[in-house]
Amino acid sequence: MRINYYGFRAIYLHEMDRFRRTLLQSLISPVLSTSLYFIVFGSVIGNYVQNIDGISYGSYIVPGLIMLTLLTQSISNTSFGIFFPKFNGSLYEILAAPISTFEMVLAFVGAGATKTLIIGAVILATSNFFVEVSILHPLLMVFLLVLVAFTFALFGFLIGLLSSNFEQMSIIPTLVITPMVFLGGSLYSLDMLPPFWQMVTYFNPVVYLINGLRFSFYGASDFNIWISIASMIFFLVLCISVVAYVLKKGYTIKS
Amino acid sequence: MSEDLISINNLSKTYQNGLKALKNVSLNIKKGEILAMLGPNGAGKTTLISIICGIVTPSSGKVDVDGFDIIKDYRQTRSKIGLVPQELTLENFETVFNNVSFTRGLYGKAPDPKYIESVLKKLSLWDKKDNILRQLSGGMKRRVLIAKALSHKPSILFLDEPTAGVDVELRKDMWKSVEALRESGVTIILTTHYIEEAEAIADRVAVINNGEIIVVDQKQDLLNKMGKKKLRIDLHEKTATIPESLSKYDLELSGNKLSLTYSYDTQKQRTGITNLLQDIRDQGLKLKDLKTEESTLEKIFVTLVRENNEN
Numbered sequence: 429m430r431i432n433y434y435g436f437r438a439i440y441l442h443e444m445d446r447f448r449r450t451l452l453q454s455l456i457s458p459v460l461s462t463s464l465y466f467i468v469f470g471s472v473i474g475n476y477v478q479n480i481d482g483i484s485y486g487s488y489i490v491p492g493l494i495m496l497t498l499l500t501q502s503i504s505n506t507s508f509g510i511f512f513p514k515f516n517g518s519l520y521e522i523l524a525a526p527i528s529t530f531e532m533v534l535a536f537v538g539a540g541a542t543k544t545l546i547i548g549a550v551i552l553a554t555s556n557f558f559v560e561v562s563i564l565h566p567l568l569m570v571f572l573l574v575l576v577a578f579t580f581a582l583f584g585f586l587i588g589l590l591s592s593n594f595e596q597m598s599i600i601p602t603l604v605i606t607p608m609v610f611l612g613g614s615l616y617s618l619d620m621l622p623p624f625w626q627m628v629t630y631f632n633p634v635v636y637l638i639n640g641l642r643f644s645f646y647g648a649s650d651f652n653i654w655i656s657i658a659s660m661i662f663f664l665v666l667c668i669s670v671v672a673y674v675l676k677k678g679y680t681i682k683s
Numbered sequence: 684m685s686e687d688l689i690s691i692n693n694l695s696k697t698y699q700n701g702l703k704a705l706k707n708v709s710l711n712i713k714k715g716e717i718l719a720m721l722g723p724n725g726a727g728k729t730t731l732i733s734i735i736c737g738i739v740t741p742s743s744g745k746v747d748v749d750g751f752d753i754i755k756d757y758r759q760t761r762s763k764i765g766l767v768p769q770e771l772t773l774e775n776f777e778t779v780f781n782n783v784s785f786t787r788g789l790y791g792k793a794p795d796p797k798y799i800e801s802v803l804k805k806l807s808l809w810d811k812k813d814n815i816l817r818q819l820s821g822g823m824k825r826r827v828l829i830a831k832a833l834s835h836k837p838s839i840l841f842l843d844e845p846t847a848g849v850d851v852e853l854r855k856d857m858w859k860s861v862e863a864l865r866e867s868g869v870t871i872i873l874t875t876h877y878i879e880e881a882e883a884i885a886d887r888v889a890v891i892n893n894g895e896i897i898v899v900d901q902k903q904d905l906l907n908k909m910g911k912k913k914l915r916i917d918l919h920e921k922t923a924t925i926p927e928s929l930s931k932y933d934l935e936l937s938g939n940k941l942s943l944t945y946s947y948d949t950q951k952q953r954t955g956i957t958n959l960l961q962d963i964r965d966q967g968l969k970l971k972d973l974k975t976e977e978s979t980l981e982k983i984f985v986t987l988v989r990e991n992n993e994n
Binding site: 431432433434435437438439441442445446449512513516518520521522523524525526527529632678682683 | 699736737738759784785792831
């Protein structure tokens with residue numbers, strides 16, 4: 429056995445099954461919260477905001493909202509995916525199975541990313557009910573969504589791996605990711621900020637992700653698309669390196 | 684029976700907190716045998732099993748399973764092994780059937796619902812196949828763990844305290860299952876606190892204490908070698924002390940002064956029983972009853988561990 433295909437499949441399907449069991453919270457809650465954003469920001473506030481880069485405000489915020497969901501969902505899906513078996517002790521059988529670390533991580537992260545992409549697609553479809561959405565570069569959009577879903581699923585895996593309780597699990601998503609997305613131009617263009625805050629925003633990596641996705645939709649972005657892609661790939665490589673290092677050390681899962 | 688299936692050489696494990704769980708352990712496990720590992724809590728039994736299964740990384744030493752190295756050739760070694768852990772660690776929200784099928788997949792085997800069905804039937808779990816794990820009793824959960832461990836047809840089965848917290852009837856059922864597995868060619872290594880369990884089903888016994896193997900031997904040889912017998916002599920009338928003429932025997936007088944206990948070695952040519960009884964009669968003591976008592980594995984185990992701790 430050079431590749432444990434069935435082992436990979438078992439973990440992947442098991443994780444997808446968890447998604448099915450928790451369909452209500454996994455799918456309906458992000459759809460509901462995004463719909464609320466569209467109603468409040470898109471329809472109500474949007475009427476008082478001028479078009480940005482020639483795009484109506486409601487449409488302008490679609491990529492930002494998708495990114496918000498993508499980031500939070502991919503992190504929470506995968507972090508819980510690895511944290512639960514660690515927490516209830518059933519991780520022993522994955523550690524004792526003839527499966528490589530790479531296959532194990534790929535299965536968890538692959539499942540987390542798949543779930544997130546499903547949610548992302550549903551939100552994209554939902555947004556069509558509220559606003560007019562056009563996608564200028566569909567292939568680029570798919571590429572960016574897949575890249576972001578995998579990268580942040582991997583980041584979530586890392587959080588789940590390093591957390592030793594539920595509180596630690598929610599610290600990074602709540603205290604870091606959500607503010608970064610809100611301050612990352614998901615609901616506004618950077619031009620609308622005072623110069624000082626614009627400067628600060630440049631240090632927020634999420635800005636590049638949201639602008640990249642917005643470019644694939646409307647061809648409008650505060651940055652060159654390659655800066656966005658490069659920053660995503662940089663973060664992906666960083667996550668891969670840290671996860672590989674932590675697993676090699678066996679930290680928290682193997683003594 | 685003589686072929687070594689698992690060979691453990693100079694295996695040591697020191698945990699990050701400095702605990703030396705295993706100290707230079709060497710042990711060979713033969714194909715087709717049932718080996719019982721006995722030892723007090725914290726002796727290193729679970730660490731030893733966990734290293735062979737790949738859950739814990741050894742600090743030094745080498746383990747081969749069927750000629751493959753457990754670290755370099757982990758795919759070959761692990762796919763031969765089934766593990767039933769000590770704790771009831773299960774995915775509580777999945778059904779019994781899915782739980783068992785999941786493990787089969789992890790071990791690289793294509794789905795085989797027919798085989799899973801046969802395993803569940805053997806363990807009297809078939810009627811619970813669609814139940815969610817958390818709806819099951821502790822004894823059933825333990826059987827699910829066994830079903831999981833058997834889901835990929837392992838040739839080696841590790842049972843870490845398989846009958847902890849299991850009622851007497853189920854325990855005996857499990858012993859039968861273990862025996863049936865051995866008959867089908869599976870090599871079984873079990874750790875246990877219940878010495879009667881080792882006595883009932885093991886071929887060989889290894890006693891572990893403080894991370895070291897104190898003794899490994901055929902169960903029967905161990906019982907013969909270490910075993911002492913006791914002869915209890917009940918008297919009709921009380922005797923205040925052991926009479927002078929009987930002082931050459933290893934005798935103990937009971938608290939109520941109504942019986943004498945004589946310890947003797949069964950391995951000796953002469954046990955001294957005839958002479959003792961003769962001398963008792965000469966003393967004028969009248970016998971009421973005689974009883975012999977054989978030392979169990981439990982007593983041998985307690986003696987071994989105590990001696991080891993004293994050294």
